[in-house]
Amino acid sequence: HLDNESWATGPKHAATTAKTRRVIDFAAAHGFRGVLVEGWNPGWDGMWVGNGYDFDFTRATPDFDIEALSAYGLKKGVHLIGHHETGCAIEHYEAQLDAALDLYARLGVDQFKTGYVCDDGQVDRRNPSGGPLWREWHDGQFMARHHLKVVQEAARRHLSVNPHEPIKDTGLRRTYPNWISREGAHGMEYNAWGQPPNPPEHEVNLVFTRMLAGPMDYTPGILSLKGRHGQAIPSTLARQLALYVVLYSPIQMAADLPEHYLQHREAFRFIEDVAVDWEQSRVLDGEVGDYVTIVRRDRNSRDWFLGSITDEHGRVLPVSLGFLEPGVRYRAEIYRDGDGADYRSNPFAFTRQTREVTSADALNLMLAPGGGQAIRFTPLE
Numbered sequence: 001h002l003d004n005e006s007w008a009t010g011p012k013h014a015a016t017t018a019k020t021r022r023v024i025d026f027a028a029a030h031g032f033r034g035v036l037v038e039g040w041n042p043g044w045d046g047m048w049v050g051n052g053y054d055f056d057f058t059r060a061t062p063d064f065d066i067e068a069l070s071a072y073g074l075k076k077g078v079h080l081i082g083h084h085e086t087g088c089a090i091e092h093y094e095a096q097l098d099a100a101l102d103l104y105a106r107l108g109v110d111q112f113k114t115g116y117v118c119d120d121g122q123v124d125r126r127n128p129s130g131g132p133l134w135r136e137w138h139d140g141q142f143m144a145r146h147h148l149k150v151v152q153e154a155a156r157r158h159l160s161v162n163p164h165e166p167i168k169d170t171g172l173r174r175t176y177p178n179w180i181s182r183e184g185a186h187g188m189e190y191n192a193w194g195q196p197p198n199p200p201e202h203e204v205n206l207v208f209t210r211m212l213a214g215p216m217d218y219t220p221g222i223l224s225l226k227g228r229h230g231q232a233i234p235s236t237l238a239r240q241l242a243l244y245v246v247l248y249s250p251i252q253m254a255a256d257l258p259e260h261y262l263q264h265r266e267a268f269r270f271i272e273d274v275a276v277d278w279e280q281s282r283v284l285d286g287e288v289g290d291y292v293t294i295v296r297r298d299r300n301s302r303d304w305f306l307g308s309i310t311d312e313h314g315r316v317l318p319v320s321l322g323f324l325e326p327g328v329r330y331r332a333e334i335y336r337d338g339d340g341a342d343y344r345s346n347p348f349a350f351t352r353q354t355r356e357v358t359s360a361d362a363l364n365l366m367l368a369p370g371g372g373q374a375i376r377f378t379p380l381e
Contacts, residue, residue, distance in 0.1 A: 001192035003228050007039030008046075009061055015039035017065045020080075021072060026258040028076035030272050034111060035073065036081040036253065040064045043087075050118030052087020057100035070107035082112030088123045090116075090136075090146055097153055105157040111180070111251070113217075114150060116143075116165035139167055151176045162217055162251060169214035181217045181249045185210040188219045188255060191234070192227035200234050200343060200370040201289045201311035203243060208288045211248060218247045219255040221271050223264040225347050237350040238337045239372030241270045245307025246294050246372075252276050266352050270335050270374050274305055284319055291315060293365065295323050302379045304330075308365050309372040312343070317365040321377075324359040330377040332357045336366065343370025356380070 005014035015037050023035050043055030060066040070080050082104050086093040104112060116123065116138060123136040123143060136142040147167045154161045155178045166182035173179040185206060191197040203218075210216055220243035225233045244252055254261065254271050261268040275298035284306075286292035293308040304324060308317060324330055331354060338349030349368070357363070357377070365373045 001189050001228060002226075007044040009042075009044070009063070013039065013061070013063060015061070016063045017069060020064070020069050023258065024069070024073045024076060024078050027078045030261075030268075032078065032254065034079045034081040036083060036113060037064075038083045038085070038113075040066060040083065043085075048085070048087045048117075050088050050122050050124075052085065052089035053092050055085065055087060055089070055092070057084055057093065057096045058103055066103075066107065070109060074108050079111070080107070080109045082109045083115070084112060085115035085117060088116050088118035090124060090143075091126050092124075094146070094149065097150065101153055101157050101159060104159060110158065111160045111162065112154070114161060114163045116163070138165055143167055148172065148176075151179045154178055160251075164217070173214060181215040181251050183217050184213070185216060185218075187217070188222060188233075191222070192231065197227065197231065197234055199312065200239075200309075203247065203309055204286075204292050204311055205289050207246060207283075207286065207292045207294070215249040216247055217249050217251065217253065218243065219253045220244055220247065221252075221254045222256045222260075223267055224256055224260040232347075234343050234370055236337050236341050236343050236347045236368055236371040237264065237267050238335050238341070238368075238374060239309055239343070239370065241267060241274075241335050241374035242307035242309050242372030244271065244274045244276075245296055245305045245374060246292060246309055248278070248281070248296075250276055267335060267350060269352075270333075270376065273333075273376055274374075275300070275303065282323055284323075285317060291317065291367065293317060293319060304377040306375040306377070307372065308367060308374075310367040310370070312369050314342075314369045314371065315367050317367065319363050319365055321357055321361045321363065322359050324357070324377060325379070326359045328358065329380045330357050331355075331380055332363075333376040333378070335374040337368035337371040337373065341368035341371055343368070 006012040125134040125136050160178040160180040162181045164183040166184050277299045278296040279299040280297040284293040291310040295306045297304050334353050338351045341349035
């Protein structure tokens with residue numbers, strides 16, 4: 001989305017063996033289990049949007065050695081995460097689905113993302129009489145059946161699915177828990193090229209609207225705060241961290257470039273540490289379109305994480321720590337907006353500090369305009 005590299009083959013092709021090895025090395029060094037690779041397969045050259053008939057989901061481009069990369073990653077504890085962009089050529093995709101998923105299962109690619117990029121109402125469906133193509137909506141019955149078919153076939157192979165341009169969540173992910181997350185609203189990518197980009201109130205509104213339906217793959221963590229051709233992302237640095245707690249998904253993406261994370265090492269530490277599988281979640285405070293504060297307890301430890309975000313207005317939010325275990329001292333690692341932070345004029349003002357707290361304490365969360373705060377609470381005993 002930055003327009004520095006491309007899904008298409010050629011000199012700007014990003015999904016190469018050499019680059020993917022470097023990203024796998026980065027993931028292994030920083031505790032990430034997977035690396036998503038888009039543009040690994042033929043079909044991306046030319047106009048593929050709404051025209052996905054050149055996509056081949058069973059083989060890689062010549063400069064992407066999927067066999068060697070899968071093996072290399074697994075030795076380092078890192079799985080490739082697959083990608084199937086269909087360009088809305090649904091039956092073309094379904095004809096290859098069994099072979100495509102068999103390939104992933106054989107290589108240890110146990111998660112994959114699907115995509116259905118085309119205009120509303122322009123999903124292709126063959127006319128059984130041989131006439132002109134029928135057109136379907138992304139949320140129509142034809143697509144409902146298609147998504148269910150993909151999830152069922154994936155489940156047979158113990159693969160999980162994360163669709164973008166998805167059908168709305170209906171509760172079937174309880175029957176098929178491998179339907180692990182989905183997109184389904186303007187995600188972070190829209191900030192790279194959207195005119196205008198998502199305003200600061202957007203993520204606050206998602207908590208009270210889109211997130212009621214189920215988990216969302218929002219792809220946060222853009223610490224460069226820059227989109228295509230330098231377009232500013234309406235956010236402070238601390239806000240990008242808070243989104244990992246505020247917007248629930250059992251898989252989360254570190255969506256920025258590795259070099260940007262190394263430039264902001266202190267903030268990146270929270271992305272390395274934050275959990276994604278929660279035992280308990282509580283909304284401490286919030287107003288639709290204005291602000292929200294959420295805390296969640298890690299399922300695999302006694303740690304709690306707090307995320308708080310605001311709209312274009314700065315504010316101070318008092319928060320009781322009564323959710324913590326009584327009688328236990330915690331180390332609070334606080335990632336907050338720095339003095340003078342403002343998403344419009346000073347988005348990188350950022351402070352990380354540590355203090356001891358208990359459930360009897362309260363904190364005042366100081367949120368800059370377009371800002372946020374993230375905290376990790378770790379028991380000391």
